[in-house]
Amino acid sequence: MLRTEGLNAFYGRAHILHDLALSVGRGEVVVLLGRNGAGKSTTLKSLTRLVEPRSGRTWFHDRRIDGLKPYQIARLGLGYVPEERRIFTDLTVEENLEVGRQKPRDGLTPWTRERVFSFFPSLEEMRKRRASRMSGGEQQMLTIARTLMGNPSCILLDEPSEGLAPMIVELMASTIRELKAEGLSVLLSEQNLNFAMAVADRAYIIEKGQIRFAGTVDELKANEGIRKAYLAV
DSSP: OEEEEEEEEEETTEEEEEEEEEEEOTTOEEEEEOOTTSSHHHHHHHHTTSSOOSEEEEEETTEEOTTSOHHHHHHTTEEEEOTTOOOOTTSBHHHHHHHTOOOOOTTSOOOOHHHHHHHOHHHHHTTTSBGGGSOHHHHHHHHHHHHHTTOOSEEEEESTTTTOOHHHHHHHHHHHHHHHHTTOEEEEEESOHHHHHHHOSEEEEEETTEEEEEEEHHHHHHOHHHHHHHTOO
16 A cells, blocks of 8 residues: 655654665554654654655555655545644634545545444534634544545644544544544554554554664563663653
8 A cells, every 4th residue: 555665754864764664454453662762753754755755665556656745645545634733713613624624545434424424423423613712632533534535545643643532542443443443544643652553553662763673562561671772761
């Protein structure tokens, strides 16, 4: 579904990503774990070309996308949910969803406003509410819902559990599992190890812009040394 190799990204003269490689299979949930500043968000932004890598190749549905603009990549069905949420606070829930609408894609059940509301019942109750009057957890759900309106086949989630109450974190985990059941591929960046292990099939660990571990979640659970070296606070 999504694959990149030799990814090198810079901020000015600072070399952030070093020959990074990862992949996400069809209908798979993959987590990119690491401490603050490890390069997780830069990786997701580089895949969508919101950060322009210095070098590297990226494929989506077996098509090279590293020469495309962010809006062109989005139109191909690669959705991105930023850590900052970036919803339109002056618009209502319904209006935010309409902003994200794209045409249906072959082989996938279309995401309509009604289907999104059945997936997120709490959003339907607030459909006329301005986004500025929503809690952080509600805004996070709205951001994911808006991305689904683009009918993606793969979603990149940047720190989806960050700053959310435990009850909302569990709801977020349930949402990711349901998205997988719908056949979507998911790549998420996370610091919350327990949350990641509850939803992911495979894991990568990034440290100083380099992949230090790649394997299944069960393999990561069994490797205490790796967890202590790269994830312990």
